[in-house]
Amino acid sequence: MRSRLLCADDAGRVFDHPALEAAVAWGDAWRRIERPLAPLPAGATLATLRGWRPVGFDPGGRRFVVVEELRVSGRRFRPHAVGAVLPPGWTRAALPAGDRLPSAPVLPQWAYTAAGWSGGSFVVAALRTDRRRHWDPARFSGPELPGLVEARLAGDPGSRLLRQLSTCALRHRCFTAQNLFYGRDEGALPASNACNARCAGCLSDQPEGGAPASQPRIGQKAAWQELAEIGGRHLARATGRVMVSFGQGCEGEPLCAADTIERAIGEMRGATPRGSINLNTNGSLPDALDRLLHAGLDAVRISLNSADPRLYEAYYSPRSYSFSDVVRSIQFARARGVYVALNLLTFPGVTDREGEVEALADLIARRRVDQLQTRSLAIDPAAYVAIARGRGAGGEPLGLPEMARRLRQRAPWLSIGNFARALNER
Numbered sequence: 042m043r044s045r046l047l048c049a050d051d052a053g054r055v056f057d058h059p060a061l062e063a064a065v066a067w068g069d070a071w072r073r074i075e076r077p078l079a080p081l082p083a084g085a086t087l088a089t090l091r092g093w094r095p096v097g098f099d100p101g102g103r104r105f106v107v108v109e110e111l112r113v114s115g116r117r118f119r120p121h122a123v124g125a126v127l128p129p130g131w132t133r134a135a136l137p138a139g140d141r142l143p144s145a146p147v148l149p150q151w152a153y154t155a156a157g158w159s160g161g162s163f164v165v166a167a168l169r170t171d172r173r174r175h176w177d178p179a180r181f182s183g184p185e186l187p188g189l190v191e192a193r194l195a196g197d198p199g200s201r202l203l204r205q206l207s208t209c210a211l212r213h214r215c216f217t218a219q220n221l222f223y224g225r226d227e228g229a230l231p232a233s234n235a236c237n238a239r240c241a242g243c244l245s246d247q248p249e250g251g252a253p254a255s256q257p258r259i260g261q262k263a264a265w266q267e268l269a270e271i272g273g274r275h276l277a278r279a280t281g282r283v284m285v286s287f288g289q290g291c292e293g294e295p296l297c298a299a300d301t302i303e304r305a306i307g308e309m310r311g312a313t314p315r316g317s318i319n320l321n322t323n324g325s326l327p328d329a330l331d332r333l334l335h336a337g338l339d340a341v342r343i344s345l346n347s348a349d350p351r352l353y354e355a356y357y358s359p360r361s362y363s364f365s366d367v368v369r370s371i372q373f374a375r376a377r378g379v380y381v382a383l384n385l386l387t388f389p390g391v392t393d394r395e396g397e398v399e400a401l402a403d404l405i406a407r408r409r410v411d412q413l414q415t416r417s418l419a420i421d422p423a424a425y426v427a428i429a430r431g432r433g434a435g436g437e438p439l440g441l442p443e444m445a446r447r448l449r450q451r452a453p454w455l456s457i458g459n460f461a462r463a464l465n466e467r
């Protein structure tokens with residue numbers, strides 16, 4: 042059964058179109074849906090693409106149709122396109138098909154995913170890429186959380202970092218910060234308020250007139266004593282997949298605070314050998330990274346949108362480093378024998394171009410990367426299409442399933458998922 046096109050009115054009410062099929066986009070190329078879509082996962086939400094006219098497929102006329110106006114119960118209105126925002130554990134396979142008006146605002150930072158209506162329910166163009174349940178939204182933001190936070194703050198009233206993390210946990214609903222208060226799995230250790238890149242889709246720092254940032258950047262660099270105290274306690278006492286991670290969405294680049302982190306790692310490892318210490322980074326400063334590896338880091342996750350330097354640098358706008366430094370960081374981590382993951386910011390129609398996939402497979406195979414984490418890039422689709430136009434390795438888009446197959450063909454050991462791997466999962 043073909044999925045029906047979704048449209049929204051100015052109030053965000055969603056309707057299915059009486060005649061048109063849902064269509065999808067790879068980059069800015071509209072496509073007819075070839076395979077059934079997945080049911081909308083628990084924890085997913087629908088999002089309106091304000092100022093984008095919905096585009097559907099007319100099976101009779103065998104053509105794409107831009108919906109300029111819709112009539113529902115006698116009411117005429119100019120509709121907006123609709124997409125979905127996926128929960129953790131899923132990766133977007135296609136974008137919503139839409140026709141962006143020149144007057145359209147910059148969209149908030151969500152990873153807009155193609156959606157439709159089929160068999161009486163919402164469906165999405167998405168792949169389940171990690172089946173582990175420890176990041177299920179139902180496990181977080183429970184009624185017990187404020188009490189846990191309050192008790193913890195009462196035990197350490199002077200800790201500025203703990204107060205920051207309580208805001209992250211309660212106001213911004215950061216799951217990694219919440220884990221510190223739940224005393225389980227991966228806990229957040231945001232350290233740096235500075236960054237040496239200017240990513241177009243940065244979640245914590247956007248230029249004037251840009252998209253509203255998803256969360257505010259932390260105001261100050263953390264003190265090594267507070268990082269060591271909070272991190273050491275979590276490593277020593279937490280249950281489950283015990284880990285602490287530097288490099289959170291609310292901070293800049295942790296390597297820009299390497300001195301502080303090096304000291305904190307030394308203190309934590311002096312206190313306990315338990316659990317894993319991970320760094321999420323842009324990999325910009327290989328020598329600083331090597332010092333942290335020497336201090337006791339056992340896992341590194343390096344973010345990139347492409348293994349092609351031109352597309353990488355067009356998105357990251359690096360300050361005082363280049364893509365070759367990122368590759369050196371992967372080499373250093375490999376040489377130290379730690380667990381190496383790539384955090385691939387995915388965008389259908391760009392990331393899965395044949396040339397891009399070949400360049401990425403080359404990097405993964407030659408540098409013996411252990412894991413590829415796929416992260417649907419949260420950005421206004423028009424912004425990224427403009428960045429990627431004429432840049433990067435070319436070729437026809439393959440689709441994410443074929444991309445994964447080709448990566449595994451070149452690197453049979455490669456684990457593909459969404460979440461960090463704990464010590465006993467490597």
Ligand code: SF4
Pocket residue numbers: 236237238239240242243244245246292293294323
């Ligand atoms: S590297 Fe991270 S903190 Fe820096 S600009 Fe990019 S997303 Fe933002």
